[in-house]
Amino acid sequence: MRRRFVIEAVMVATYGQLLVPNHPVDYVIPYSTVMELYDMKEGAEPVMDDPEDDRHVKSKIGELIEFFQDPLNRKKIERALQVPWRESSPLILNENVSFIIMNAMDNAQFGDGFDPIETEQILTAxxxxxxxxxxxxxxxxRIIESEAPVQVYDIEDFEFAVEGGMAGLDWETSRDL
Incomplete structure (x- = not known):
């Protein structure tokens, strides 16, 4: 069974283990986070504190941008961008990883508590x-404090999440405890 997660595009470039999971994974990525990659790659502000790590991550960001710009992938993304909340067809990276680009829309539902990209992630999830x-x-x-109706995992718990984590019903029950 494929597991699905909402994630920012830069997280995929930053955490290499996300690209080699033990089980099939679909990453649903709000399109606005794909656009952020361009700013991060070309920007003077470092993505990582360590200069060597920063160069490496910016290189990975460049590779991810190239992947998204592949003509077939670009076509899938452009189709999704025609309608709000449409998902692209899967962009297959390897046998265990595919990306789905979501044309998410920030509707300020969570007010000032979250920036537009965070809001898009929460709404997508x-x-x-x-x-x-x-x-x-x-x-x-902030997600916990606002009681946003989403389950969130720390990247450090990625393997647990891929293995099945807390099932939706279990999570709802434990949240009320």
């Missing part, structure tokens, strides 16, 4: 009833 993956502890805390 809620709409598709799938968990989010993030490395941002503050975001995880």
């Amino acid at each position: 809620s709409r598709l009833q799938i968990p989010m993956l993030t490395d941002q502890l503050e975001l995880q805390d």
Whole structure:
């Protein structure tokens, strides 16, 4: 069974283990996070603190951009961008990893508590009833505090999440405890 997660595009470039899971995974990526990759690759501001790590991650960001710009992948993405909340057809990276680009729309549903990209991630996860993956502890805390209707996993718990994590019903029950 394929597991699905909502994630920012830069997380995929930053955490190499996400590209070699033990089980098939679909990453649903809001399109706005794909667009952020261009700014991060060309921007003067470092993505990582260590200069060597920063060069490596920016190189991986460039590879991910090239993957998304592949003519077949670009065509799939462009079709998804024609209608709000449309998913692209899977962009297959390898036998265990595919990307699905979502034409998510920020509707300010969560107010000032989340920036537009965070809102798009939360809305995408809620709409598709799938968990989010993030490395941002503050975001995880804000999701819990706001009682946003999504399940969120820390990147460090990726293997647990891929193995099945907490089933939706179990998660709902444990959240009320």
